[in-house]
Amino acid sequence: MDILGWDKDMMFEELIQSDVLINTIYPMPGVTEPLITREMVSKMKPNSIIIDIAGTGIIETSRYTTLEDPVYYEQEVLHYCVPNMPALCPQTSTNMMLMTTGPYIMNIANNGLKEVVENDVIVRNCISTLNGEIVHHEVGINHNMPYTDIKTELLLSKK
Incomplete structure (x- = not known):
């Protein structure tokens, strides 16, 4: 088990079978190691996709991207790491935020x-x-x- 209480072996098994990984979590203070390492990403299926909305170190291969240049390949996995995606659809995201809050x-x-x-x-x-x-x-x-x-x-x- 890691600091978040997750079984890394089980997570790794799910990761290598996945076609798409969406990260929306931020690391806890003091956590310096990524939850998903470069080695784990390298074992994903070629042309699988990582969408990292947080982009802050949970996935070692993630780095911020922009709408002008939103994707890149690393370890044969397509990465999309544009932050603040709700701003792209303000009316819908505002309605969802109000329903939630x-x-x-x-x-x-x-x-x-x-x-x-x-x-x-x-x-x-x-x-x-x-x-x-x-x-x-x-x-x-x-x-x-x-x-x-x-x-x-x-x-x-x-x-």
Whole structure:
């Protein structure tokens, strides 16, 4: 098992049978090794496809591309690594974002941020700053800046 709790052998078996791999995950702070190595990519079927929306080190062979030059081959695998793809279809992506986030927004509107943060780990883990303070440990670690626990910041808050 690796740091994410995934079985790399099982993942490798799935990878070499796949025609398309889509990565949407970012590495955790402090993780320096790619989850999918160059060697693993080299074992994929020739002309298979990697779509890396995150493009930040999960797949060793990924690097950012642009709409002007969106693809490249590496290890005989076609790579497409254009970041921020939702911006290409703003109306659709906005509708999808609202469908996804709407219930959380309504929960905060109806119950207040303090109560929701205390009772909903999903909301708590999505807040990066509050009252001018970093309250998400990964943001603090990634930017080498001090951070405080969100519950502590809410208790200290006068709002």
